[in-house]
Amino acid sequence: MTLYEYPCNERVRILLRLECLFDRLFFFAQGEDARHHQVAMGTLFDILECLDRTDIKGSVMQDLDRQRQALLVLRGHASVDQTGLEKTLADIEQAIAALSSQGKIGQALRDNDWLTSLRGRLSVPGGATQFDMPSYYAWQQKPIEQRRASLRDWVAVILPVFQSLSLCLRLLRQSGSMADAEAAQGAYQHMLGGKVQQLVRVHVDEELGVFPEISANKYMIWIRFSCQDGEMKPQQVMRTIPFRIALCSF
Template identity: 50%
Template sequence: MIVYEYPFNERIRTLLRLEDLYEKFTFFLNQEHPLQHHVALTTIFDMLEVAGRADLKSDLLQEIERQKQTLMGYRTNPAVQTEMLDAILEELDSVSAALVTLQGKPGQNVRDNEWLMSIRGRTIMPGGACEFDLPSYYAWQQRPFEQRYHDIATWFAPMAPLCNALALLLRLLRNSGAPKKMIANAGSYQQMLQGKVYQMLRLTVDESFGAIPEISANKYMLWVRFTSQGGDCKPKPLEEDVPFELTLCNF
């Protein structure tokens, strides 16, 4: 099964972009080759661009507090497992406390590092990080894996609370909806949302169908059009009925 996600607003879109970059960073950080560590470092630069909004930290703190207040309202519900509820509340308190300690913009320590900024400036250019352009960076890449790993992890560390906070909020968001089985007749599906506000949708489809959803949505209507890929990978309209699962998520 393949899961596709679609954000309904810019805030969730930003969180999903950061989550994607963080997963990419974590993967390449744990690889040993210098070229893989190069990708990990340039991914930090990409995260700086996405997380550059000054209000991102305050947005996350406000959402965490709102989630805490909502969840605390379930304490009197006898159907709620108190141990699980307490664990989530404790996790929210933990990521919130770590986020409060952040000073300045996310990744400000990287912006203040002239050497890293010189690398960032060169990597914007295609092939701009060759050894003759950045001999000091090339020399750093020849260091042992453990030292390179430690350096990159240290540079990233101040951004970790931000990533932990958005990971927890996205997890809560994904768990907020219940999947429903749907059929896209002749590869097309429409649903009226009647003005109800959602943050994100999750669409699950069996990969054996070879169906790729193209999604558009607003607060009034959701539209999904399935396509398929030929040998040239160019999307083509799919005219068959496609069964899929749809989850509408909202805090």
């Protein structure tokens, strides 16, 4: 089964984009080749760009606090796993404390003149060549462990926001239960009945050779299944497609 996720608001959209960027950052930071680390550096600056454009810190802290208040009322309920509940509450407290202890997320990276210069160079296609920035080329020639150590230090500056948004997305995903559904003639509609949803999750059997194109507003969710032709152009399918769907909201 292949999982597709669709954010129903801009806040969740940004969290998913940051999650994707952090995943790429961690993967390439563990590489050995200097070109892997160049991708990691570029991704690090992409994350900073996202953090510059929106108040992720405040948004995530509000979501976590809202979840904390909702979970606190479940203490003592016989039907609730109290051990798991206390673990989740402790994770939320730790994440909020880590964010609260920092000023503007990533400020130490912005204050580093060398990183600021490199950020500008990497924004230009092919702009990080040895003649553009010899100091960066020299860093690329250092032993692997030295480069990894540098990357770990830089990533550590923004790690609290990753840990917090990961927890926020985990709680959001856990709020929805998967249910079986069918898209007649490749199309599916779900009326929301006034309930606000934040994330749509769709599981599709990869052997069906289709993918969902999802859109949503406060009234309805639309899913249209398509396949790809030889040039990768989406083509809507006109047969019944079985799939699984979960609607998630805090």
